Amino acid sequence: MRSIVLPGDLIATNPKVAGHGTYIENGKVYAKFLGLLDKTDTQVRVIPLRGKYIPSAGDVVVGVVKEVTAHGWIVEINSPYEAFLPSTENPEYKPNKKLNEFLEVDDMIIAKIANIDPKMRATLTMKDRICRPIRFGRIVVINPARVPRVIGKKGSMIKLFKNELGVQVVVGQNGLIWLSGDRRKVNVVEEAIYIIEREAHTEGLTDRITEFIKRRKAENE
Amino acid sequence: MSEDIKLIVNGKRIDGRAFDELRNIRIEAGVLKNADGSCYLEMGRNKIMAAVYGPRKVQPRHLADPVKAIVRYRYNMAPFSVEERKRPGPDRRSVEISKVSREALESIIMTELFPRSSIDIFVEVLQADAGSRTACLNAASVALVDAGIPMRGIITSVAVAKVDGHIVLDPVKEEDNFGEADIPFAFFIRNGKIESIALLQMDGKLTKNELIEAVKLAKKGVMEIYKLQREAIMKKYIVEDVE
Known part of the structure; x- marks a missing residue:
């Protein structure tokens, strides 16, 4: 069974093996948060047990449209950060039509995170096979x-x-x-x-x- | 007044403890359903409830920091927590405690990972005896771990007092009120070792040697509390395993 680690627990002494959920100080690897220790020969990482979703590029997310703006939609993605879907990233969108004809407030979508900048502003895209507006289910x-x-x-x-x-x-x-x-x-x-x-x-x-x-x-x- | 009450009799304290003995501590993690992390803690007659929310969107928006998360800590005493009813709401004392406790926790939380967000910590004193700020920090620390917030280590806190010329660990109310000095400590503990002091306050007077002795005593007491904090978190997940 994998063991539970708490923040600050020493999990390795070789900084090269540090993986997700770890931090390095003075050449030693410590756990960053509460989680399960996953130790292999080449890597140690901590699998989180709790925590919020922090967006990262390439993730598929399910979100709710919160606001329709002139250039796109603001989407709530169950995270401390909200995401923006530009109109050009929605394949259903056709110019000269109003944006809320495609997606209205409270509509749900499956989208992909295209990009996230250091200030944690996420941009979404729907140009992917898996992405679609959710109308049933x-x-x-x-x-x-x-x-x-x-x-x-x-x-x-x-x-x-x-x-x-x-x-x-x-x-x-x-x-x-x-x-x-x-x-x-x-x-x-x-x-x-x-x-x-x-x-x-x-x-x-x-x-x-x-x-x-x-x-x-x-x-x- | 202190002449009327003998705080130390035959090398034992007013509640029968030895000088370096802690009060009974009970810690339970994850007790609140709607909080991201929570903790209920009893330390002697102190009863504390701590809740952590976040990282979440900052409310009001203008407080947000574009490069790191902001940490907010609210220490509040319930009106019924003390013998004489306390006027509800923040007062000079609780604002000060909130500030110093927040600064202690800020030093170990990795705020740089969550720009434009806030980590909100609420601690309520349901019943107060001496050392409620240290008990609150212990509870807040467990609640933060329970919320899965990235931290460099854990904060563990304990008070030391000087009573009738003796340095004693974890004072109770009588010792705090009639003693000569009261010093709350908080330590940053990583991997079972004390790394640094995150909080130190003092009221009353101590000599240099007495302070050195106080630090030693606090370090000893804090390691015991640290073990209990660990156990409380472990217990929550091991119980789930059995189900």
């Missing part, structure tokens, strides 16, 4: 620190939901998850996601979720 909100477990190793958990239940899942790095499919099956996936969130720091999760889905499927039939 369900949104589930979880702790952003647990997102990697919902995705699973190389998307194993998402594939599981798709293959076993036929529910399409898009996981935003910011902790918002979009589910689309048969209503009863979406219910099962929602429950499964909450189980993953609760038990994110334990092992053998994929097996337990597989079992859970099989049991639920049997009950429904």
